[in-house]
Amino acid sequence: MKDISAQRPGKEAFRADILRHLTYTLGKDAGHASDYDWRMALSFAIRDRIVGPWFASTRRTWAENRKRVYYLSMEFLIGRILEDAAINLGLRDLAAEVLADLGQDFATLAGEEPDAALGNGGLGRLAACYMESMATVGCPSYGYGIRYEHGLFRQRFEGGQQVETAEDWLKTRNPWEFERPESAYTIGFKGEVAEKDGRALWTPDETVIASAYDTPVVGWQGRWANTLRLWSAKPTQAFDLERFNRGDYAAAAEPETLARTISRVLYPEDTTYQGKELRLKQEFFLTSAAIQDILRRYLETHTDLTALPTHVAIQMNDTHPALAGPELIRLLTDAHGIGFEEAFDIAQACLGYTNHTLLPEALERWSTWLVGNILPRHMQIIERIDSLHRRRFPNRPHYVGIVKHHEVRMGELAFISAHRVNGVSALHTELVKERLFPELNKLHPGRIVNETNGVTPRRWLRMANPALSGLITETIGEGWEDHLDRLTGLEPHVEDKGFRDAFAGAKRANKVATANWIARTTGISVSPDALFDVQVKRLHEYKRQLLNILQTVAQWHFIRENPNLPHVPRVKIFGGKAAPGYVVAKEIIHLINDVAAVINNDPRTGDLLKVVYPANYNVSMAEHLIPAADLSEQISTAGKEASGTGNMKLSLNGALTIGTLDGANVEIREKVGAENFFLFGLTADEVEERRKDVEHARHAILANQPLQDVLQMIAEGRFSPGQRDRYHGIVDRMWHHDYFLVASDFGAYHAEQGEVDRSYREADDWTRKAALNTARMGFFSSDRAIRGYMEDIWGVDSAL
Numbered sequence: 066m067k068d069i070s071a072q073r074p075g076k077e078a079f080r081a082d083i084l085r086h087l088t089y090t091l092g093k094d095a096g097h098a099s100d101y102d103w104r105m106a107l108s109f110a111i112r113d114r115i116v117g118p119w120f121a122s123t124r125r126t127w128a129e130n131r132k133r134v135y136y137l138s139m140e141f142l143i144g145r146i147l148e149d150a151a152i153n154l155g156l157r158d159l160a161a162e163v164l165a166d167l168g169q170d171f172a173t174l175a176g177e178e179p180d181a182a183l184g185n186g187g188l189g190r191l192a193a194c195y196m197e198s199m200a201t202v203g204c205p206s207y208g209y210g211i212r213y214e215h216g217l218f219r220q221r222f223e224g225g226q227q228v229e230t231a232e233d234w235l236k237t238r239n240p241w242e243f244e245r246p247e248s249a250y251t252i253g254f255k256g257e258v259a260e261k262d263g264r265a266l267w268t269p270d271e272t273v274i275a276s277a278y279d280t281p282v283v284g285w286q287g288r289w290a291n292t293l294r295l296w297s298a299k300p301t302q303a304f305d306l307e308r309f310n311r312g313d314y315a316a317a318a319e320p321e322t323l324a325r326t327i328s329r330v331l332y333p334e335d336t337t338y339q340g341k342e343l344r345l346k347q348e349f350f351l352t353s354a355a356i357q358d359i360l361r362r363y364l365e366t367h368t369d370l371t372a373l374p375t376h377v378a379i380q381m382n383d384t385h386p387a388l389a390g391p392e393l394i395r396l397l398t399d400a401h402g403i404g405f406e407e408a409f410d411i412a413q414a415c416l417g418y419t420n421h422t423l424l425p426e427a428l429e430r431w432s433t434w435l436v437g438n439i440l441p442r443h444m445q446i447i448e449r450i451d452s453l454h455r456r457r458f459p460n461r462p463h464y465v466g467i468v469k470h471h472e473v474r475m476g477e478l479a480f481i482s483a484h485r486v487n488g489v490s491a492l493h494t495e496l497v498k499e500r501l502f503p504e505l506n507k508l509h510p511g512r513i514v515n516e517t518n519g520v521t522p523r524r525w526l527r528m529a530n531p532a533l534s535g536l537i538t539e540t541i542g543e544g545w546e547d548h549l550d551r552l553t554g555l556e557p558h559v560e561d562k563g564f565r566d567a568f569a570g571a572k573r574a575n576k577v578a579t580a581n582w583i584a585r586t587t588g589i590s591v592s593p594d595a596l597f598d599v600q601v602k603r604l605h606e607y608k609r610q611l612l613n614i615l616q617t618v619a620q621w622h623f624i625r626e627n628p629n630l631p632h633v634p635r636v637k638i639f640g641g642k643a644a645p646g647y648v649v650a651k652e653i654i655h656l657i658n659d660v661a662a663v664i665n666n667d668p669r670t671g672d673l674l675k676v677v678y679p680a681n682y683n684v685s686m687a688e689h690l691i692p693a694a695d696l697s698e699q700i701s702t703a704g705k706e707a708s709g710t711g712n713m714k715l716s717l718n719g720a721l722t723i724g725t726l727d728g729a730n731v732e733i734r735e736k737v738g739a740e741n742f743f744l745f746g747l748t749a750d751e752v753e754e755r756r757k758d759v760e761h762a763r764h765a766i767l768a769n770q771p772l773q774d775v776l777q778m779i780a781e782g783r784f785s786p787g788q789r790d791r792y793h794g795i796v797d798r799m800w801h802h803d804y805f806l807v808a809s810d811f812g813a814y815h816a817e818q819g820e821v822d823r824s825y826r827e828a829d830d831w832t833r834k835a836a837l838n839t840a841r842m843g844f845f846s847s848d849r850a851i852r853g854y855m856e857d858i859w860g861v862d863s864a865l
């Protein structure tokens with residue numbers, strides 16, 4: 066493919082492009098254009114440059130009859146696109162220059178783009194990183210998702226409590242997508258199944274149209290681009306004219322409203338699954354549209370459906386698209402006349418399933434009644450898959466299976482429908498084998514494989530951290546962005562004081578910028594000389610933000626009791642949303658904000674301790690906070706965090722981790738070196754062991770005076786002066802049902818935070834450790850992860 070530099074426009078040409086879009090696409094005169102107009106014109110000018118590589122990639126895939134990967138995900142947590150696309154195309158600096166000449170500021174315009182939040186957290190952001198890496202490594206692929214009208218809710222704090230409001234990223238024009246009204250499929254629900262000529266005939270009695278919107282995703286240096294195809298629900302019958310003519314105006318629009326409900330809003334739960342009919346409909350809507358589209362594309366150039374697995378790999382991002390198996394089998398049998406067993410084998414050879422969680426409450430189980438009602442034909446197929454599997458594996462234990470106790474277990478369905486099942490970190494994959502699917506693993510040895518998560522270095526280092534990126538390029542030259550292993554080239558320089566000073570200088574500059582941002586957004590003034598201690602992620606009990614805030618209170622108490630000791634100033638930074646129905650998580654948010662209000666106004670501790678919790682954590686806020694972090698909090702109860710990816714972003718940006726042996730922390734610590742990682746806490750096995758003592762929490766609390774003091778202060782209402790009993794629930798749970806072992810790990814955590822302080826005092830040595838983190842994190846590039854999927858699961862070669 067052509068060298069990207071050859072395609073890069075000159076300054077004049079790019080300026081002309083922007084002005085042409087301003088005039089002819091926006092219909093605005095430069096003299097009267099608003100920031101919005103300029104942003105649109107700039108975005109269209111950049112998008113124009115993506116189209117070339119995009120067409121070239123698509124043509125190559127067709128011409129070379131390449132196998133394609135289809136990544137099915139209910140979530141894509143994309144964030145802003147403008148700067149990321151500009152950087153990948155090598156246009157970032159040129160665009161800034163041209164805009165400056167036009168009296169505009171690139172960063173201001175880019176900062177006004179809405180943050181596309183079509184996802185909840187880790188799983189959705191991983192899908193976005195993987196889309197970018199598939200484009201970077203030249204893996205021909207399509208992402209399939211839902212074009213939610215409303216992404217993840219916006220978060221505000223009122224009196225310290227989370228309040229949700231609707232997100233509306235589509236209120237203004239989305240310049241990145243192309244509407245494809247010609248790519249539309251009918252999606253059916255409910256109805257009857259009959260038999261005709263020996264084939265099942267499903268006649269749905271509800272239908273909607275899935276209509277495609279394509280967003281090109283361009284990889285590093287524009288060498289390849291793929292498509293993210295998002296489906297929007299439209300009515301089959303737009304408007305009931307008869308009702309309208311009768312004067313029933315609201316009812317006339319009813320079918321439209323109902324149909325559009327399916328792609329209206331992203332479900333904000335990422336931990337507790339809820340057996341809601343609309344959610345099941347969303348899952349089938351995505352899956353059916355994707356499978357129909359895949360078969361349509363295949364049949365344009367092929368006739369033999371038995372060869373499908375040679376040309377098509379379908380990846381299910383968790384079980385949310387697990388109806389892909391039944392839907393593919395349905396189309397192969399009912400529409401194309403293939404026998405059931407053969408159809409099953411074809412589907413299985415195409416499908417892969419990624420598991421992202423072991424939490425029992427997050428495992429999807431749909432009632433057979435609901436599935437039978439909404440998807441009667443699929444319910445039959447699911448039963449047949451289950452009995453086929455039972456027949457093929459007669460030694461399958463009676464308690465193993467897809468349909469049990471009037472529920473369809475989506476994990477088992479996905480496992481049995483797929484030829485590969487993968488976990489997302491080494492530890493997690495072992496737990497998937499041993500704890501989640503022990504019997505299926507025995508029946509199918511080798512099916513479960515590990516693909517440790519990764520993050521895209523383009524967004525999470527090059528774009529988010531220009532200061533450090535500049536230093537890296539100065540030190541080891543260009544090319545590390547798509548060969549992240551080359552960061553090891555920094556290691557020899559870590560022994561050079563000049564390099565360490567430059568590294569510390571980059572971190573310091575990021576912290577100054579973040580301190581200013583914190584002052585602007587929260588009104589709290591923090592010192593950039595303090596240790597920036599960051600815990601950013603969804604709120605969940607297993608992630609133990611509670612452990613962090615309890616230790617913060619202990620530290621505050623300690624400083625007050627020992628005013629004459631030399632303390633290391635710290636800024637505790639929290640970010641994250643709680644699912645709207647997750648009462649305990651919301652209480653923890655409230656507590657953090659209440660504690661912050663007390664500590665931040667305590668003249669006795671002053672700059673020695675601040676707690677900030679900016680509302681509405683999202684991808685853009687992550688890009689801002691992560692480069693400024695000194696310490697990364699990865700403190701989940703061991704065995705609960707499947708992988709984590711924020712842990713990777715923080716360490717890559719030169720934060721040291723304080724963490725448990727959970728998820729990818731284990732591998733991060735192995736790579737960066739135990740001496741550059743603050744480890745504490747019970748292991749996954751010890752956690753299981755400790756739970757056998759029903760009084761584990763009481764024992765742990767009684768053995769730890771600082772923790773007792775903290776719980777006492779909270780119980781007395783020190784942080785809720787107007788309402789003494791506000792946190793009695795939290796305190797009570799700590800004593801009696803501390804399922805996530807906050808108490809048992811408190812002592813070790815508190816002690817290790819002391820180690821962090823001692824290390825931070827040795828500023829130069831801290832910088833050495835931080836730089837070694839950056840230098841040794843190359844493994845965690847999502848390019849490496851994607852190459853693993855291509856080789857172990859998809860059987861696809863790079864087209865580059």
Ligand code: 26W
Pocket residue numbers: 185186187188189191334335336337338339383421422427428429489518706707708709710728
């Ligand atoms: C049906 C409700 C629901 C929705 C989403 C249940 C569970 C989920 C996701 C599986 C939760 C999730 O995002 N898991 C995270 O996936 C990341 C990417 O692999 C991992 O890094 C995180 O450890 C894991 O919590």
